[in-house]
Each structure stands twice: as structure tokens, then as C-alpha cells.
Amino acid sequence: MARPLRRWVGVVVVVLALVILTAAPSARADGRVELTPSVQQSLLHLQELWIQWLASFNQGNAERSGEILNEILVTSRQLGMDTLPDLADAALAAGVSQAASGDVAKARLALAAAERLAPGQPENAFARAEVEAQAGRPFHAATSWASGHLRILLTPQERRLRFGDGIVKLLYLVLIAGVFFVALLLIVHGRRLMAELAAAIGRGIPSWLAMPLVALLLLWPLLLPAGLAWLVLYWSVLLFAYANTGERVVLVFVWLVAGLVPLATSQARQIQAIELAPPVQALEQVVEGNLYGSLFTDLALIEELLPDEPAVDHLLADLHRRIGQWERARTLYLRVLEAEPENAAAMVDLGSYYFYKGDYGTALSRFREAIEVAPEDAGKALAYFNLSQTLSVEYLFEEGGEALEQAKALAGTSGVEGWMAETGEGSILNANGGFARRGEVRGRLADVLAGNASEAARTVTLVRQTWSLLVSLGVLLAALGFVVVRRRVREGEGVPATPPVRPGRWARALVPGLTATVNGRGPAAFGAALLVAVLALVAWHADVGFALPLGFAQAQPGPWVALILLGLFLVTRVWLGRREA
Numbered sequence: 001m002a003r004p005l006r007r008w009v010g011v012v013v014v015v016l017a018l019v020i021l022t023a024a025p026s027a028r029a030d031g032r033v034e035l036t037p038s039v040q041q042s043l044l045h046l047q048e049l050w051i052q053w054l055a056s057f058n059q060g061n062a063e064r065s066g067e068i069l070n071e072i073l074v075t076s077r078q079l080g081m082d083t084l085p086d087l088a089d090a091a092l093a094a095g096v097s098q099a100a101s102g103d104v105a106k107a108r109l110a111l112a113a114a115e116r117l118a119p120g121q122p123e124n125a126f127a128r129a130e131v132e133a134q135a136g137r138p139f140h141a142a143t144s145w146a147s148g149h150l151r152i153l154l155t156p157q158e159r160r161l162r163f164g165d166g167i168v169k170l171l172y173l174v175l176i177a178g179v180f181f182v183a184l185l186l187i188v189h190g191r192r193l194m195a196e197l198a199a200a201i202g203r204g205i206p207s208w209l210a211m212p213l214v215a216l217l218l219l220w221p222l223l224l225p226a227g228l229a230w231l232v233l234y235w236s237v238l239l240f241a242y243a244n245t246g247e248r249v250v251l252v253f254v255w256l257v258a259g260l261v262p263l264a265t266s267q268a269r270q271i272q273a274i275e276l277a278p279p280v281q282a283l284e285q286v287v288e289g290n291l292y293g294s295l296f297t298d299l300a301l302i303e304e305l306l307p308d309e310p311a312v313d314h315l316l317a318d319l320h321r322r323i324g325q326w327e328r329a330r331t332l333y334l335r336v337l338e339a340e341p342e343n344a345a346a347m348v349d350l351g352s353y354y355f356y357k358g359d360y361g362t363a364l365s366r367f368r369e370a371i372e373v374a375p376e377d378a379g380k381a382l383a384y385f386n387l388s389q390t391l392s393v394e395y396l397f398e399e400g401g402e403a404l405e406q407a408k409a410l411a412g413t414s415g416v417e418g419w420m421a422e423t424g425e426g427s428i429l430n431a432n433g434g435f436a437r438r439g440e441v442r443g444r445l446a447d448v449l450a451g452n453a454s455e456a457a458r459t460v461t462l463v464r465q466t467w468s469l470l471v472s473l474g475v476l477l478a479a480l481g482f483v484v485v486r487r488r489v490r491e492g493e494g495v496p497a498t499p500p501v502r503p504g505r506w507a508r509a510l511v512p513g514l515t516a517t518v519n520g521r522g523p524a525a526f527g528a529a530l531l532v533a534v535l536a537l538v539a540w541h542a543d544v545g546f547a548l549p550l551g552f553a554q555a556q557p558g559p560w561v562a563l564i565l566l567g568l569f570l571v572t573r574v575w576l577g578r579r580e581a
Helices: 003-021 037-058 062-078 085-100 104-117 122-134 138-154 156-201 207-223 227-240 245-275 278-288 295-305 310-322 326-339 344-356 360-373 378-393 397-411 413-423 435-451 455-491 505-510 514-518 522-543 558-580
Strands: none
Touching (some): 037 062, 037 104, 062 104, 085 104, 085 122, 104 122, 156 227, 156 245, 156 514, 227 455, 245 278, 245 435, 278 295, 278 310, 278 435, 344 378, 360 378, 397 413
């Protein structure tokens, strides 16, 4: 094994060992996220198995690697967790490293392991794209890259982050199109603008000084910070006076969007900060059954932020039940029922505790209590189903049959048959009411996290959100003022007439929207500008908006895709132009 690869594997082993060893939080004696010695032992066993898998993988022993991977997944599912994203990311890194070294077969073995450790994870597809690119298969790399983005849309939390990022990108799309639209207006009206400015300021001064003054008048915004942005904005104000009604509507729309960008960006940042906060991450991951290194430590943060919240108790009770810590789950279910005496889901899962402990009498009592308070929906049907299963275990078949019929009446025969196929003979289902309160806990966490910001920070945010709207209003007023000034100057004398711009055939073919601008069709020209903006956004989409928190950095073929699309677009434009000629 090459020295860099050995060093990388050593770092991974040490980091994973530290992560898993510190996974269990140092909770207080009455904390709600304590782990039993057996659970901690299972976590340590996962660490040992992963070290063994790395050794087998690096030795090229595919059969032994598969056996160890199976054992890792069995241990994970004994903890009630379906996926191991941290280990999957480590496998992806190993696979990409092997591909860079030329061993594509071993790289694909690592990718297959990552897909088993975290099925459907977007990072898996992005890593596959990089491996396929290393293997000289660009088409497969492109399809894997597209598959990764599709997986992002199918992942709830990343979809929420993508939504905020998408709004920001959409606003920037309009701004980029606005810049190109201003450039089109400058091509069509720039000669007349310069001529009128020269005539207006050239009275009484030498002719050799007029044009330098015009240039200074047109370019002075470049001396400001972010000078190019202010220059485009300034030119849009000047060109507003030369635009027709449709073009002016487009300019006002672009100014409004420019004013909204800081507001939308601030809101998107706030959403991202909440989504990526460790307690919110832990909430999402635990409900989805994803076990990562600091999961239990991050869950302890939820307890600190929401110390007396029944919804948190309920969710953590479901977690303890899932990982086999039934006694801790029972304590939390009882705490939930103290705060919410008619919580049918907590009653059902408390009845499950007594069922698996063999105390069928108490379990029957809890299921009957749940039936009394549960609404007429699947919650009541589930209580009836568990009641029927418990009665059958107690050989009370007639009563059990009656309870089963009640469950079928509420949930449907097919639904109950599905439950029976899932549980098998002599078993019951859990309500998972705590996991179902994810949205409620998320909302409380968002309120607490947003409330932690200082008053000064909120004031600064408010100023940043509103100043841009005021600037947009000021730009509109300045544009209207320049229209009035130009009209009065034109009523005077000495303003030369300038011939209209007549672009050549190649210019019309190669510059989108130029013909529409010459003909005064502003909305059509802006539509063409939007096409150019889409190509620019495809090329530099990673630099606009926010990066998603992916465990494996996604490949960025955007510039190449944009160049290909631009080439196809220009070829089509030239072909259509020749046909028209």
C-alpha cells in the first residue's frame, strides 16, 4: 500500500475510534439520553468491525470485507439504526483514493459498501461520478452526478436546504439576466446617451475635454467598493430615460429583485443555520434511523435546550425503545403521560413494554386505556390490534377476534393484514408517537435557536434586510429624475440627432436578445437574457447561494455543461440566422 494511502487509512481509523468512543454523552444522572453498558459495547464493537473492514479492504480480500460488512449491518440494526453515514463517507473516501491510484475495481468495491451502509445517500452518487471520471467514462460520470442531485431532492432535510438555496439562486438568475439586459440597452442606446451627455456638458469648454468628462461621468462608480455592481446599477438609471415602456417595466422588476436579494439571503441563512444546528441534525437523523458518531451527544443538546418538553420526552422514549433500553423508555413514557394523560401513543408503547416483559395483564390495561382516549383513526386501530394480539397470547381467542375485527373496521382489512405480516404470530406493533412529533420538536428548537440571537444581532439583520429595498426605491426615484432632466435638456438646443443602431447579421445571430432590443421588445429581450443567465448559473452554481452539508464534496462539471450548452445554442442561432438570410 502506498505511503499516502496508509497515512490516510490511519487517520480514518483514529478519527472513527475517537468519534465512536465519545459517542455516548456524559449525561447527568437524571438525563434523558443515557446509554446502557450494552449499548456502549455495541458501539465499540462497530468500531472494531470497521477497523477490520478497512484492513480487509486494503488487502483486497473482497469476501472477508463482505462478511465484516454484513456483521456491521447486523450490529447496527440491533441498535435499531438502519444506516451508518459516517462509515459510508469513509468508504467513499477510500474508494475515490483507490480510483486516483488506478485501482477502479477496488474503488467500486468501496462504493458498493458505502451504498449498503447508507442506501440512497447523495454523496454515494457524487463519489461514483468522480470514480467514473477517473476511469475515463464521462457519460457514466454525468449520469451519476445527475443521480446525486435527484437524491438530494428525495432527502427531506437536504430538500429544505435546497429550497432556500433555490430561492436565492432564482433571484440571482434574475440579477444576472438584468446585467445582460442592461448591456443590450447600452449597445442600442449607448451612442445616443454619450452624444447627449457630451452635448450637455460640452457647452463652454474645449471640445478635447468633453469626451474625458463624459467618460468620467459614465465610469465614476468604478471608484466605489463593489464598483462593477454600482456601475451596472448606475447605467440602468441612465438608460431608463431611453427605454420604452416594456423595457422600463423590466428594469423596475430587476431593481425590485435586487432589493429582495439581501432579505432572501438573510432568511435562507437563518433557515440553514437552524437546519444545520447539531440538535436539529440529531433530531432528523435519529428519526430516520441514521447512526453517526456524535448522535447521542447532539441529542443531549436537545435536552439542554428543551428541558421540560413532553414532546422531547416522547421522542427520546421512542429512541430508547428502539435501541433496546426498555427501562429508560418506560420512565420517559410515564413522564409523558404525567404531562399528557390522554396521549394514546404513549399508552400503546407503554403497553408494549409490559407485553415484552411478560406482564400481559398490565399490557391489556394500557391498550384498553389507549382505546378509550385515542381518536377514531389508525391510533385507535393500532391499540385494538395490539389488544387482540395480547389476548391471543393469553388464549382469549374470542375476545381477541372481536378486537381484531374492531381494528379492521378502523384501519381496513388490508391494513391489519399488513400489520399481521409485519409482526408475525404473538407480537405487537409500536406506535412511534414520539418520532411522529419530529415537526413539533423541530418548531420548538427553531424558536429557541432563533431566540438565542442578541438584540443587537437582530437589529443588524433588520438593517441589512431593509437598506437594499430603500436603495431600490432610491434608484427608481433617481431614474425618474433623470427622465425629467433629459426631457428639459432636449427641449433646449444643441442636442445632436444620432442614427439608430443597426447590428449586422452575425451580431444578431450570436448575441441573444439583440434583435428584440433593437425592435423595442423589452420582455422578449429579457427572456433571451434569462437564457444567458441560466448558462452562467449552470457554470458557477456552486458559487451562488449556499453549499449543502454533504459528507463527500460533489463534483462540479457545471462549467463544462455550460460550455456544451452554449456551443449548441450558438450553432443553432447561426443555423437559424443563415436560413432566415
